Amino acid sequence: MTPFALTVNGRAVELLAEPRISLADVVRDKLDLTGTHLGCEHGVCGACTLLLDGVPARSCITYAVACDGAEVTTIEGLDEDDITTELRAAFAREHALQCGYCTPGMLVSARDLVMRLPDADERQIRVGMSGNLCRCTGYVGIVRAVSSVIAERRARGIAPQADGGRKCLGPVGSGHGPETAARLAQGVPSIARSAAPAAVLTIANVTPAITIEQSFEIAHSPEQVFALFGNLAAVASCLPGASLTKADDPRHVEGAIGVQIGPVVASFAGSARIERNAADLSGRIVGSGQDQRSRSTTQGEICYRLTPLAGGASTRVDLSIGYTLTGMLAQVGRSGLVRDLARRMVTEFAGNLDRKLRGAAPGERVASRTINGWSLLLGVARERLARWLGGTVGG
Numbered sequence: 001m002t003p004f005a006l007t008v009n010g011r012a013v014e015l016l017a018e019p020r021i022s023l024a025d026v027v028r029d030k031l032d033l034t035g036t037h038l039g040c041e042h043g044v045c046g047a048c049t050l051l052l053d054g055v056p057a058r059s060c061i062t063y064a065v066a067c068d069g070a071e072v073t074t075i076e077g078l079d080e081d082d083i084t085t086e087l088r089a090a091f092a093r094e095h096a097l098q099c100g101y102c103t104p105g106m107l108v109s110a111r112d113l114v115m116r117l118p119d120a121d122e123r124q125i126r127v128g129m130s131g132n133l134c135r136c137t138g139y140v141g142i143v144r145a146v147s148s149v150i151a152e153r154r155a156r157g158i159a160p161q162a163d164g165g166r167k168c169l170g171p172v173g174s175g176h177g178p179e180t181a182a183r184l185a186q187g188v189p190s191i192a193r194s195a196a197p198a199a200v201l202t203i204a205n206v207t208p209a210i211t212i213e214q215s216f217e218i219a220h221s222p223e224q225v226f227a228l229f230g231n232l233a234a235v236a237s238c239l240p241g242a243s244l245t246k247a248d249d250p251r252h253v254e255g256a257i258g259v260q261i262g263p264v265v266a267s268f269a270g271s272a273r274i275e276r277n278a279a280d281l282s283g284r285i286v287g288s289g290q291d292q293r294s295r296s297t298t299q300g301e302i303c304y305r306l307t308p309l310a311g312g313a314s315t316r317v318d319l320s321i322g323y324t325l326t327g328m329l330a331q332v333g334r335s336g337l338v339r340d341l342a343r344r345m346v347t348e349f350a351g352n353l354d355r356k357l358r359g360a361a362p363g364e365r366v367a368s369r370t371i372n373g374w375s376l377l378l379g380v381a382r383e384r385l386a387r388w389l390g391g392t393v394g395g
């Protein structure tokens with residue numbers, strides 16, 4: 001997985017993707033922007049056309065990670081755009097669509113022509129739209145629609161823009177958007193190596209490969225526990241191996257978690273989005289991280305819900321821990337082993353949480369610096385052996 005950043009429809013996003021993944025798959029599958037359609041997936045039909053740094057591009061043959069720093073505008077991002085609004089009306093008026101599958105790509109390409117062409121020349125429109133195929137309409141209505149919008153805008157005194165709003169020179173998707181240009185000027189060539197990643201407004205949702213359910217009870221009220229869960233520095237100090245590098249925004253945190261499994265020492269650095277719901281005392285943390293040394297990557301989410309026990313004197317904490325691990329450390333992702341490790345980590349977290357709520361000194365670190373996989377594994381092995389011996393004797 002490779003980390004990269006985009007500005008999609010005006011929002012900054014940080015993402016992880018395999019280098020072979022197309023931009024179309026990223027906007028559709030990771031960002032839920034399904035207005036970008038896939039037809040041929042070979043760069044022929046134009047159904048996947050979107051704007052990359054202001055230039056129409058075929059997102060099915062554009063590698064997403066190669067667009068690091070680029071501005072992406074999908075058809076959803078053109079909802080309020082004047083030209084696209086006029087084109088939508090003209091497409092409806094001129095019967096320029098039937099099934100509509102080609103229409104998002106058509107609108108993106110047509111918008112570029114409306115901006116650039118000085119007049120409504122049918123030949124130029126047909127040439128300009130020749131990269132967008134339609135299996136339904138026969139193109140006559142499409143050409144009429146585009147032609148009418150160009151003619152109306154020129155009649156209203158709106159001059160063409162020779163560059164069509166292009167923000168950079170060079171091949172589409174070459175990553176020369178304003179953000180990347182600024183980073184290059186500062187000698188920071190890639191977000192993957194950036195010491196200070198760009199501010200994250202959105203972290204995409206994840207679909208974990210493995211989900212582990214854990215619960216523990218703690219002798220403090222749900223309100224106390226929920227309040228502490230809102231203090232990210234306090235939570236990190238209770239979590240074995242965790243440390244924060246940025247926690248000034250309660251909705252977003254950056255940090256690292258250290259893991260040692262035998263000879264392999266890994267430190268996953270990444271960022272997470274925090275969601276909290278005070279009404280039902282629940283919350284969700286969605287994030288991703290990468291260990292540069294082992295080239296392992298993880299994406300995951302932790303969901304929690306607090307339930308009052310004993311009339312509110314104590315609390316049951318239900319956790320759902322979901323993750324996907326790739327790279328060298330994925331070999332420890334066998335769910336039975338990880339389930340045991342997670343149970344012991346949660347037990348350690350609960351103990352630290354209890355100590356914190358009972359008044360450990362402010363700022364005092366109650367958790368160890370690194371999750372020591374050996375000691376956890378030895379504990380797991382010890383417990384399994386005891387269970388097995390107990391079962392044998394009992395049998």
Ligand code: FES
Pocket residue numbers: 037038039040041042043044045046047048049058059060061
């Ligand atoms: S799906 Fe991209 S060009 Fe056909």
Ligand code: FES
Pocket residue numbers: 096097098099100101102103133134135136137
């Ligand atoms: S309207 Fe159906 S493919 Fe164009």
